[in-house]
Amino acid sequence: MLGFGGGKGIFPQMRDDVVERHHWLTPDVFAQYYAIGKLVPGPTTIMSVLVGYHVANVWGAVVAALAIFVPSSLLMLVAVGLWQSAHGSPIRDAFGHGLAPAIVGLSWASAWVLGKGVVTSWQAMLLVAVTAALSLATKIPAVVLIGSAGIVGAFVL
Secondary structure (H helix, E strand, O other): OOOOOHHHHOHHHHHHHHHHHOOOOOHHHHHHHHHHHHHOOOOHHHHHHHHHHHHHHHHHHHHHHHHHHHHHHHHHHHHHHHHHHOOOOHHHHHHHHHHHHHHHHHHHHHHHHHHOOOOOOHHHHHHHHHHHHHHHHOOOOHHHHHHHHHHHHHHHO
């Protein structure tokens, strides 16, 4: 509920909880679930359902889905109402401009945390660097980049 910048803002904390603190997943499995979340339609946070299923089967998936989507959806309903009521306000504009750098920072923090413990060779680091560079320099869809990196990784790593 407190993640800014969409799902990317919560992945560092989610990884810390499920990999480091509770040891429910390995770093590799967490990264794989994240990749699946990126590839399927809908929000990337759908990967939390995979985590829930991994931990406690169907009921774990149900609880994870409700926990990840219901509180933030309710908060967003309230926030949208407040945001629309402040239309044209200079405070609203300043707030929006101030959040943009924080969201970008959280997105990069997510990428760093997801790669921690998974990128263990210079070949993997090179693959990550090339994929990140292509992501920043081109308009190639994330699905294509992730899928291509997975294929290259399967043969090279």
